[in-house]
Amino acid sequence: MAMFRAVNDPITINFELTKEQVGKDRTLKLGIPLSQNNGRCSVTVNKFSAKTPLSAAVKSRGVTRGVTVGKYMFYDYAIPKTALVEGANQVVLTIVSGNKDTLGEWLSASVVFDALELV
Numbered sequence: 080m081a082m083f084r085a086v087n088d089p090i091t092i093n094f095e096l097t098k099e100q101v102g103k104d105r106t107l108k109l110g111i112p113l114s115q116n117n118g119r120c121s122v123t124v125n126k127f128s129a130k131t132p133l134s135a136a137v138k139s140r141g142v143t144r145g146v147t148v149g150k151y152m153f154y155d156y157a158i159p160k161t162a163l164v165e166g167a168n169q170v171v172l173t174i175v176s177g178n179k180d181t182l183g184e185w186l187s188a189s190v191v192f193d194a195l196e197l198v
Contacts, residue, residue: 083185085183086184091169096166109190121174121175123171125168
């Protein structure tokens with residue numbers, strides 16, 4: 080799935096956790112084969128905002144030039160046990176970048192997701 084800052088940002092994921100699943104620190108892992116314009120995700124879990132990693136984005140228009148193999152990265156976000164609750168939880172993914180989006184919405188900062196896992 081592709082996420083462009085000027086098109087479909089943010090993305091919200093709602094999920095349920097049981098009593099047995101809460102109570103320990105977790106890591107949210109994002110597998111991103113390609114990003115552009117210094118794009119990477121900012122992650123909020125319920126009311127907790129995780130530290131945003133540095134970008135590993137390509138320096139060109141990766142998504143729109145048809146690259147099938149990019150620079151595959153795993154971004155790990157530490158989620159403390161206090162951020163997750165029994166019952167309804169929410170993850171909000173937002174694109175961040177140090178660059179302005181001056182070339183149009185489809186060339187805005189973006190990421191392509193290959194995997195998302197809470198471990």
